[in-house]
Amino acid sequence: MAMLNVTHDFLEIADGEVVTITPASVDIEDAEGNKVERAPFHVDTDASAAEKGAYEFYMLKEIDEQPAVMRTLEQKYFDEAGNILIDQDLRDAINAADRLYIVAAGTSYHAGLVGKELFEKIAGVPTEVHVASEFAYNMPLLSAKPFFIFLTQSGETADSREVLVNVNKLGYPSLTITNVPNSTLSREASYTLLLHAGPEIAVASTKAYTGQIAVEAILAKAMGQDKDLEVAKNFDLTGELTKVANGMQALVDEKGQVEKLAADVLGTTRNAFYIGRGIDYDVALEAALKLKEVSYVQTEGFASGELKHGTIALIEKGTPVIAIITDPKTAAHTRSNVQEVVARGANVISIAAEGLATDKDQIVLPEVHPLLTPLVSVVSGQLLAYYTSKQRGYDVDKPRNLAKSVTVE
Ligand code: M6R
Secondary structure, rough: OOOOOOOOOOOOOOOOOOEEEEEOOOEEOOOOOEEEEOOOEEOOOHHHHOOOOOOOOHHHHHHOOOHHHHHHHHHHHHOOOOOOOOOOHHHHHHHHHOEEEEEOHHHHHHHHHHHHHHHHOOOOOOEEHHHHHHHHHOOOOOOOEEEEEEOOOOOOHHHHHHHHHHHHOOOEEEEEOOOOOHHHHHHOOOOOEEEOOOOOOOOOOHHHHHHHOOOOHHHHHHHHHHHOHHHOOOHHHHHHHHHHHHHHHHHHHOOOHHHHHHHHOOOOOOOOEEEOOHHHHHHHHHHHHHHHHOOEEEEEEEEHHHHHHHHHHHOOOOOOOEEEEEOOOOHHHHHHHHHHHHHHHEEEEEEEEHHHHOOOOEEOOOOOOOOHHHHHHHHHHHHHHHHHHOOOOOOOOOOOOOOOOOOOO
């Protein structure tokens, strides 16, 4: 990305190689001094897609782009007859596995948590999700036929790559789901699926998270269909992604409401909590990461039911608690957890799906398929994080101590 204003042609260098550059030539040698012949590759990405336009910060631009990313993914991964455009090779390889191992870091790890729900419920395959930096040096006991999925916006995260290098040594098949074609993790995995989200510049990842979840859903449906599973065949994913895109649009169109909530509830706080159950807990983790990384508010995501096992001791008058409620099975339980924190003085924002909402909920989410609710509920969390950071006068796109691509372990 950093070089697209200078060139669109790049030459890959592998580990251990030595390159001699003169004004007239580029020579590559391997560690033994043998000459390496390698053709450059071309990057099509339009540099203007990385411009901020009228936006003050990339993060808001990228939040606003999410409905378009959903529509692009529909076009890229479905033909007009509704067939899924994922190579049969990949589908066969992944369906031959007895267990999926999703490996990722940060926001991509959180997208993996939602992926587990999708792969288990739509494709019927047991799925584990691992933090890359932990997995790299403490590999769990693997199943007989593992298949690895690397989720990475940049495709360059060193922690994830370390795992992929080991996976390749062990000879296991792998897929990288990434936003960056030709990135290291894309080149080194057996298969790649792209997010087609356009360049993501803000350090805080937003559209890559929702893109990753949508691609996981498409892959899960393809896998389930190939296995003739009713749940997959009946999942009208193009229709559902259109609903998601419209729902996201409605949320970003009403961002002024979230801006006010951020000022009222998160304005000067030093800490905050996100709570939820099941898939809402997955989003609570991601929304908490967003808030902490751009606004420096110490924020934790908790499974609502865990509060009473210790964390509720931290709730005092004015502590912000943000509850995500989209699952009818657990809504009543989470609401009772909300009552418990209100009784201790918490300042609550509740984010509820339309069908479960009451007039006390501050944010009402448009109805979407129960497995796709993270795609809309996270938008509110992203906007709360954005406005809290902006209202505090921070550089939203470049939070302190963080880099966009984390290329060290
Ligand atoms: O490029 P990757 O998706 O592999 O990056 C992983 C994390 O470093 C990244 O998601 C990080 O957590 C973001 N800053 C979160 O907004």
